[in-house]
Amino acid sequence: MNANNDVLLEVEGLRKYFPIQKGLMRRTIGNIKAVDDVNLRVQRGEVLGVVGESGCGKTTLGRCLVRVYEPTGGQVILHTDGRELSVTELNSEQMRLFRRSVQMIFQDPFASLNPRMNVLETVGEPLKVNGLASGRDLEDRVAKVIQQVGLRVEHLRRYPHSFSGGQRQRIGIARACRRARIDRRR
Ligand SMILES: Nc1ncnc2c1ncn2[C@@H]1O[C@H](COP(=O)(O)OP(=O)(O)OP(=O)(O)O)[C@@H](O)[C@H]1O
Numbered sequence: 001m002n003a004n005n006d007v008l009l010e011v012e013g014l015r016k017y018f019p020i021q022k023g024l025m026r027r028t029i030g031n032i033k034a035v036d037d038v039n040l041r042v043q044r045g046e047v048l049g050v051v052g053e054s055g056c057g058k059t060t061l062g063r064c065l066v067r068v069y070e071p072t073g074g075q076v077i078l079h080t081d082g083r084e085l086s087v088t089e090l091n092s093e094q095m096r097l098f099r100r101s102v103q104m105i106f107q108d109p110f111a112s113l114n115p116r117m118n119v120l121e122t123v124g125e126p127l128k129v130n131g132l133a134s135g136r137d138l139e140d141r142v143a144k145v146i147q148q149v150g151l152r153v154e155h156l157r158r159y160p161h162s163f164s165g166g167q168r169q170r171i172g173i174a175r176a177c178r179r180a181r182i183d184r185r186r
């Protein structure tokens, strides 16, 4: 789509419609056009804010971009690791690469952190699930990334309830940190 190396994300004509259903047979009588023809481009290192009235489709747009929702139409292209991924048409190998590259940081860290998982388990889970680290290596990487977000190694075995709101938000940022997943020291 675009030869510019600085482009990270391109969105063209993105649409997400939800069916409006009625009656016992749940007949579709129309669509809610939650996202209708969104076009945008994000450069590497750029931060994009989406602003608008309640119900205008901000969350739905975000969910389409991270493939929580299957878009109704349009194109999403992610440029990562020297490759161009069509986010709407990922095969299983590309989906793995995509999941390593794109992570969500949730607005409410209390609701999005599992109270039964300590920092090591929470931040280490994506590394484990992606088969990127285990054992001592996993702990070293988690220790490194939590220090990058301003937490300390002695926090590794503490649970979410014992952190301040700001510290909890940092745990969420550390969990989403791509650096931990690509910093392979082998
Ligand atoms: N899963 C769904 N099924 C049906 N309709 C939905 C669904 N999710 C969202 N909608 C509808 O799509 C529209 C956009 O919702 P969305 O949650 O994206 O808005 P928003 O901009 O994030 O709003 P807010 O600022 O209130 O969070 C709304 O009309 C909403 O009712």
Ligand SMILES: [Mg+2]
Residues within 6 Å of the ligand: 058, 059, 060
């Ligand atoms: Mg929202």
